[in-house]
Amino acid sequence: MIDITLQNNIAQALQNLYSIEATPESIVLQKTKKEFSGDYTLVVFPYVKQARKSPEMVANELGSAVKNALSDLISDFNVIKGFLNFSVCDSYWTSFATAIANNPHYGLKTVDSNEAPVVIEYSSPNTNKPLHLGHIRNNLLGWSVSQLLTANGRNVKKVNLVNDRGIHICKSMLAWLRYGNGETPESSGLKGDHLVGKYYVEFDKHYKEEIKSLMDRGVEEEQAKKEAPLMIEAQQMLKRWEDGDKEVRELWEKMNGWVYAGFDETYKKMGVGFDKIYYESNTYLLGKELVQRGLDLGVLYRKEDGSVWCDLTDAGLDHKLLLRKDGTSVYMTQDLGTALLRQKDFGADQLIYVVGNEQDYHFQVLKIVLKRLGFDWADKVYHLSYGMVELPNGKMKSREGTVVDADDLIEEMEKTAEEMCRDRGKNDDMDPDQLKALYHMLALGALKYFILKVDPSKTMLFNPAESIDFNGNTGPFIQYTHARIRSIVRKAVYEKGIDLHANPGNITINEKEREVIKLLHDMSTVVSQAAAAYSPAMIANYSYDLAKAFNSFYQDTPILRETDNNRMLFLVQLCDAVSVGLKNMMWILGIDVPERM
């Protein structure tokens, strides 16, 4: 790559001219801004003090030295104040573009499956309600970061941890027994997760009524919440569950089965999947063993009432509960257990958890407790924290009915995609199945891109109306660009008989072509930077830059009417290269790109 060559030569020149010791990696090259001529820029200010010369002089001397050493690569340089701009020869760019045309793996590294894996957990749903918009951000991030790390050559294992036990499940079960009349997904036509979610809401409704009537009779609110018959019954049910009561377990399995079927459908629609699924009902006991171990080691302590705690005040945090006084486990207990189990299962090089930022504190504690329990691999735990998704009218709250359901949203997007396609009337020749697949592809492209283009750590605002806009910085814009490029390449090959593998030889390129090639050239760098930052957003925004640069170039370049055969060949190869680049970056985001649309 040319940037590495440049770095080496600059380091050498610094040494020769001013006896400045600088490692090649420490030399920062940036892309030259559009307003100035050149391709790569070196800021020389950091070296002027040691060189004891003016910035202009240092830049000129460095420029000459590097140009002389690399006369076949660097065609020219110019100096503006302390900025040294290098221009790269056309031949370097053209041969680069030719080389990646038709290389379907450009920008993607090969995975060594013997390497210790990166284990990434995402999704982690509760089995008492359907997936909503917040889960969508989680799932898309988790999937995309997996793809991103894979593209960077890492051996990735995707896992899901289903929270299938606890009081919340009992609430749904209880409400279903009481008010369900034996309703099933089949009899009601409801998706399993929606059906169970319905009874979770039902429980809450009746529970609140009970609290209210107790309070009307003069009971304090706190007291009423504890004494409401429904709550007591739910707790008894949890106890029966933990005791392995046959009747409760059977119902639990039946209702969870409905939910899993529903989730699978949603996951499939979103295009996400897992290598392994953990269930808390299978892992929570291990956490309890770890707590015992902590007590034996003396890093945890037991209060008089029997509850177990960890004192984290020396780390600047509070005391943290690890086991309730009745001996049942809490969230942290389970997480300790699953972390250990996962480490044992995979021998992971890194453990990534895609979990919302409301749990930043939880993960801080988790790492410290693991460390104190004597697990050195605690350092390998990385919490990929993401911000909440807000709606234009404020936060999502299940109570106020402002939750956006995942299935509804996807269906809504598909409908809009269909309308937009109808309006444009371009797909009259496609059969109904193809059209349906296309609408789905566009709907998900729009949704995924809209969510992934935002930096994960930031709170984002989801505006349903805007997300379905297929213009501007959106997924469909990139999908459309890709389809158009494929159309050009098809025509070139079948109508003009162009051989994509031929060598176009030496040709000169214009500014817009150069811009496109440079973007492609930097793609691998961007992929590794994005992987280091766990940021699909970088990929998304970069893809958009590339698509935009291509459209601008495309607009005023008559590719297939070009009279010079070599030049036409080169332009088609450039098109092909761009489509490969776009396709691979969209692959990282989990977005499908159509050959035609």
Add this chain to the structure above:
RNA sequence: GGCUCCUUAGCUCAACUGAAUAGAGCAUCUGACUACGGAUCAGAAGGUUGCAGGUUUGAAUCCUGCAGGAGUCACCA
């Protein structure tokens, strides 16, 4: 209240490690379809990067203080 994170154009978002005149899209306005796919492109307008200091040749970026917002500090998960 303690701790953590956030605040960039009317709106939604960028800006990799500090670097040249802080960039896109949407919305608004002006232009380009006898055209390889117009779901496009070219252009205009829009900014004291929350406020006040500091460090630096250079700050949206680093430090301090303040204001505003979010999260968390549960025998919830």
